[in-house]
Amino acid sequence: MEKHATSFSADQISRARSEFKQAGVSISEWAQRHGVPPSLVYSVLSGKTQCTRGRSHEVAVLLGLKAPPNSPSVKNLLPGHLACAETVGSSS
Template sequence: MAAQQKPKTAEQVKESFLRSGTTVIQWADQHGFPPNAVYQVLNGFSKGRYGQAHDIAVALGMKHSELAVA
């Protein structure tokens, strides 16, 4: 089984946006998410535990898409 990469922090995601010249609004539009919801995940107002916030966190690389099975 391949090892999963460590999830990114919000600061790492924001830094990657700065390096690539991509705005949060551009990223949200490209991935079909409301920009406000993306800002909420990046700024910690939404924890990304379930629903759309979880989908956003997974797409940003802040969470893994699957739970580990024991």
């Protein structure tokens, strides 16, 4: 049995891959639309990347494999300065 770096289930990854097929969009095309390297998307979908931070985390969020950082369940886990970092410069 192959060990994957991510904590995503095989069902989650399978679901993400099937959504590409159902939409008729290639992984490379999706990656280009979202400004990420196709190789990184393939790496995330193959479980070779931990997706704990940076671009791989961003890809996992875009694919729906991880919760977005601004979701209530994630905000409650972040220290105060990280949870409110997005709102610091956004007041009008």
